[in-house]
Amino acid sequence: MVATPKKIVISGYYGFSNSGDEAVLQSILIALQKQSQALGISIEPIVLSIDPEWTSATYGVKSVHRMKLVEVRQAIYESAGLISGGGSLLQDVTGSKTIPYYLGILKLAQWMGRPTFIYAQGIGPVNRKLFHPLIKSVFRKCNYISVRDEQSRELLLSMGLEQKNIEVVPDPVLGLSLPEETGSAGQPPSSGVLPVVGISVRYWEQDRKELDALVQGLIKANLDKPLHLRFLPFHFPTDNEASRYVMERLEESITEHGGQVSICEDAIHPQQMLREVGVCDVLIGMRLHSLIYAAGRRVPLIGISYDPKIDHFLERIQCHPVGATNALDAEHVAAEIVHLLNTGQEWRTERKDVISKLIQEAGAPARQIVEYFHHKG
Numbered sequence: 001m002v003a004t005p006k007k008i009v010i011s012g013y014y015g016f017s018n019s020g021d022e023a024v025l026q027s028i029l030i031a032l033q034k035q036s037q038a039l040g041i042s043i044e045p046i047v048l049s050i051d052p053e054w055t056s057a058t059y060g061v062k063s064v065h066r067m068k069l070v071e072v073r074q075a076i077y078e079s080a081g082l083i084s085g086g087g088s089l090l091q092d093v094t095g096s097k098t099i100p101y102y103l104g105i106l107k108l109a110q111w112m113g114r115p116t117f118i119y120a121q122g123i124g125p126v127n128r129k130l131f132h133p134l135i136k137s138v139f140r141k142c143n144y145i146s147v148r149d150e151q152s153r154e155l156l157l158s159m160g161l162e163q164k165n166i167e168v169v170p171d172p173v174l175g176l177s178l179p180e181e182t183g184s185a186g187q188p189p190s191s192g193v194l195p196v197v198g199i200s201v202r203y204w205e206q207d208r209k210e211l212d213a214l215v216q217g218l219i220k221a222n223l224d225k226p227l228h229l230r231f232l233p234f235h236f237p238t239d240n241e242a243s244r245y246v247m248e249r250l251e252e253s254i255t256e257h258g259g260q261v262s263i264c265e266d267a268i269h270p271q272q273m274l275r276e277v278g279v280c281d282v283l284i285g286m287r288l289h290s291l292i293y294a295a296g297r298r299v300p301l302i303g304i305s306y307d308p309k310i311d312h313f314l315e316r317i318q319c320h321p322v323g324a325t326n327a328l329d330a331e332h333v334a335a336e337i338v339h340l341l342n343t344g345q346e347w348r349t350e351r352k353d354v355i356s357k358l359i360q361e362a363g364a365p366a367r368q369i370v371e372y373f374h375h376k377g
Contacts, residue, residue, distance in 0.1 A: 005044040006080040006373050008032070011105045011136025013087055016290045017236040020173070022058075023050035023270035024086045027172040028119060029059060031366030040373045046075045055173070058269060067330075073108065079374060082109040085119030085365075086148060086172050088309065089246075090135060092128050099131050101261040103138050106226055115143040115372065119365045120172045120310050123152035132159045140165075143372060145373030148172075164229070167364065171313065173292045175362035178271055183319045194228040194260055195341050197221075198280035198299070200290030201242045202235065204306045210325035211242065214284070214304070224338050226258035232276055233265060234287040240265060282340045284327070284333075288313060297353055300340040300347040304328060316358065 010028060013021040029045055036043045044062070050053035052063035064071040076082060082105070089102045109116050118139065126132065141146060146167040147153050153166045197218075201211060218229060220278045231247060233239035243263055251261045267273040277283060277290065278297040285291040286304045293318050294301040303314045305321035314321055322336050323329055340347060 003042055005042040007044045007046055007075075007078055008369075009046045009075050009079045009082045009109070011048045011082060011102065012085045013088060014047055015051035015055050015063075015066075016238070017268075019234040019267070019273050020287055020292075023086050023173045023176055023273070023289055023293070024171075025055075026059065026270040027174075027176045027362070028083065028086065028366065029061065030177070031172065031175055031363050032370065035363065035366045035370040039370055041370065041374055043370070043373070046079060048072060048075070072105065076105075076109050076112055076114060079109075079114060081115040081117065081143075082368075083117045083119050083369065084107065084147075085117075085121045085273075089122060090123050090131075091125055092131060093125055096128065099126070099128075099135070103134055106138050106142070108308060109136070110141050113267040114133060114140070117365070117369050118142055118145040118147070119369075119370075120146050120148045120169050120331040120362075121152065122148050122171075124155045124266075125308075126155065127199065131338060136160045137309075144365070144368050146368070149309070149316070169364045170316070170358040170362045171292050172290075172362050172365070173270075173289055174296050174359050176270065176274055176293075178275060182321055194226055195281040196228045196230050197337060197341075198230050198232050198283040198285075198290070198294070199243070199246070200232050200234050200239070200283070200285040200287045201246055202239050202286050202306075203242045203245075204286070204325045205335055208245065209327045210286075210304065210306075211246050212249070213323075213328040213330045214333060215246055216330035217328075218246075218250055219253045220330060220334035221337040222254050222257055222259040224334070225341065226260075227254070227337075228262070229254060230276070230280065231261075231263040232267070232273065232290060234265070234273070234284075236288055239287070246268065281344060282337060284322075284337070286310075296359065298348045298352070298355065302333070302336050302340065302343045317355060 014025050014309050047063040048066035055063040060336045064075045068089050146169045148171045156361035233243050264276050277293040280299050282300050283294040284302045291303050303321045306325040
């Protein structure tokens, strides 16, 4: 007799054309499927998305509109539980409505008596102190809490949550693999004529000084060795615009000195972007998930810091940012690109064990959640 599938609602920042958040969703879906198969139970995900038709078509799962309360309530009512995560859901930097929305979804599930799970979230910054007791109130009723870095755990502890109830795990995207793979080994570096430098940029500083410094750094690096500069926008359309801002300012100089400039604008699915990152020889990233993709594919990486989450991740893989957006030095950027192109294998060897361990640990939340339902029967 086949067991009835357990419906689990997944809440997050999905359907917004953000490759990083889509990668989080894809990673959660893969991990839940892997763990449920191992324990012989069936799970049916229901994803809350701003574009449910696209989400359903892309991932082959049921999806409902995240802003249509009647649909959300019905999905939770029919479910066995709710997952909130991953990504930076509980922060108030991007606005004051984000935290109330995600807490509201969790609270709705709790009112209905459904178990709730926090899946590898990055908590904070939470600058509005009035949110602290609200987060504590909802989280203390969750059945499982995992966060993606120690700083998120410390923030929750400062709100009054108990340490023993919070597990620190890697970002779930570290566990993302390509469909044809059975293991977690990364792609070898590209074998093209020119070394490929992947570049993920976003707008941050008002005067664009970080992008202007990056332009000069890329030009200097290309003078040392002709490069193929491959721009990889992670958030449509703003990262496309930021990429083209940089491209317009460097393309003529790069091509004059034997280099090449291109942009990838059709990698909609997370695994398409993962494949793009995997064929780079070096990746320069402002987006957190561009760096996570690179680490997962064992691509030597250069992080540009605009947010503490960048520094926290780089620290976990024994790296340091090349600089911050408010003080990026072109000479330093160029030197780091050249250095990593010359010592890429050494970079991979030094971090092989730590990255492999993080990839293994990235599956912990899915394992905990599936085991919960397995024991419940």
